[in-house]
Amino acid sequence: MSDDEVDLDLLELLRKSMGIDDNSPPRPAKTRVLEDAEYIYDNSTDVALDMRGTKAAAASLWTLTQEKQYSTRDWSKHELHPKAKDETTVDFIFLMDLLNFCFWSDGAPLEQYAVEYHGKKWTGYWSLVAAIQRALDEGISITSPNFWVMEGECTDELLQHVFRASANSMPMPLLGDRIYCLREAGYVLRDHFDGSFTTCIEQSKGSAAALVNLIVDNFPCLDDRHRFEGTTVHFHKRAQILVADLWACFEGESYGYFHDIDQITMFADYRIPQMLHSVGCLQYSPPLESHIRQKRIIENGHPWEIQLRGCSVWCVELLKREIQRQHPETHLNAILIDFFLYDSMKEMETKGHECIPHHRTRSIWY
Numbered sequence: 001m002s003d004d005e006v007d008l009d010l011l012e013l014l015r016k017s018m019g020i021d022d023n024s025p026p027r028p029a030k031t032r033v034l035e036d037a038e039y040i041y042d043n044s045t046d047v048a049l050d051m052r053g054t055k056a057a058a059a060s061l062w063t064l065t066q067e068k069q070y071s072t073r074d075w076s077k078h079e080l081h082p083k084a085k086d087e088t089t090v091d092f093i094f095l096m097d098l099l100n101f102c103f104w105s106d107g108a109p110l111e112q113y114a115v116e117y118h119g120k121k122w123t124g125y126w127s128l129v130a131a132i133q134r135a136l137d138e139g140i141s142i143t144s145p146n147f148w149v150m151e152g153e154c155t156d157e158l159l160q161h162v163f164r165a166s167a168n169s170m171p172m173p174l175l176g177d178r179i180y181c182l183r184e185a186g187y188v189l190r191d192h193f194d195g196s197f198t199t200c201i202e203q204s205k206g207s208a209a210a211l212v213n214l215i216v217d218n219f220p221c222l223d224d225r226h227r228f229e230g231t232t233v234h235f236h237k238r239a240q241i242l243v244a245d246l247w248a249c250f251e252g253e254s255y256g257y258f259h260d261i262d263q264i265t266m267f268a269d270y271r272i273p274q275m276l277h278s279v280g281c282l283q284y285s286p287p288l289e290s291h292i293r294q295k296r297i298i299e300n301g302h303p304w305e306i307q308l309r310g311c312s313v314w315c316v317e318l319l320k321r322e323i324q325r326q327h328p329e330t331h332l333n334a335i336l337i338d339f340f341l342y343d344s345m346k347e348m349e350t351k352g353h354e355c356i357p358h359h360r361t362r363s364i365w366y
């Protein structure tokens with residue numbers, strides 16, 4: 001008997017003893033985000049959920065989203081979001097969410113990083129989307145991963161030009177980190193995925209969780225995990241919002257088809273905690289609330305930051321369950337709740353109705 005045959009027999013014996021047979025259906029992919037969010041919530045001392053507030057917010061959310069008939073269609077209604085339903089839009093969304101982090105600056109509002117495009121001044125997340133659209137209009141192949149690794153042509157100076165600020169505003173925060181993320185992701189796509197994120201989508205075989213896991217296993221700058229109370233907790237915010245943006249943009253079809261899309265949680269950023277506190281779902285301890293109201297920095301990885309992010313993920317999960325309990329006929333997943341809360345927060349900010357500042361952590365994770 002050859003060595004290989006001995007090995008195969010041993011492997012077969014082991015599999016049978018572990019109750020694994022070749023015909024067993026593949027176990028559905030899972031991310032760790034939701035269970036880690038519950039762990040953080042159960043171990044939080046400075047952030048708590050107000051159950052009465054969460055119940056009331058669920059009722060309001062349902063009414064508002066029903067009135068607006070809120071759905072995936074709203075994603076493409078945004079003026080700056082790409083409209084084509086093809087691979088060029090997959091490239092656009094990959095670049096967008098690769099760099100979709102940390103736009104806040106603490107100068108006067110007028111000094112915040114801003115991009116003028118189509119006659120408007122765009123700040124925050126929208127400044128990034130506007131800069132990408134502006135570069136494409138200028139004939140720069142900024143959404144092509146193969147271009148990111150052609151460092152002789154796609155120089156740091158060109159990237160600084162692409163993400164240049166409009167008049168009288170600060171430069172884009174963490175621009176050096178963004179360029180690093182671009183290069184790193186470009187090499188990973190070139191070396192492992194034929195230069196295109198569509199290969200990653202194909203390899204995940206229609207599973208949103210599998211795609212999130214594939215992203216965080218292969219792209220270090222998207223592997224958003226941290227230490228909390230002696231264990232590792234996973235947020236995977238930009239990996240998740242990347243999958244969610246594909247799903248919403250393609251309305252669940254084509255590159256946006258995922259049979260387990262409801263496994264995707266809220267995206268642990270700095271806007272949703274602010275909104276959840278404003279509508280009475282989240283409560284902060286006095287020291288934390290004072291720190292946030294003074295717009296003081298919370299260091300990346302600080303327990304306060306982990307509690308803010310984890311409790312927000314768990315809170316949106318409870319909002320989703322409460323809406324489903326009150327209205328079983330409704331299909332409102334964590335993604336649509338999140339998108340609606342983010343857009344509502346931005347409307348409040350535009351009208352100057354912010355009740356509390358967002359927390360200030362400077363990092364590439366969100």
Ligand SMILES: Nc1nc2c(c(CN[C@H]3C=C[C@H](O)[C@@H]3O)cn2[C@@H]2O[C@H](COP(=O)(O)O)[C@@H](O)[C@H]2O)c(=O)[nH]1
Nearest residue numbers: 100101102103124125267269270271272338339342366
């Ligand atoms: N949880 C969550 N976080 C989101 C978004 C979005 C934009 N998504 C668009 C797509 C569909 C929706 O309808 C939105 O129109 C950006 N962010 C995060 O916020 C921060 C930027 O804040 P500010 O500087 O104020 O723009 C930064 O961490 C960024 O990563 C979201 O939807 N959910």
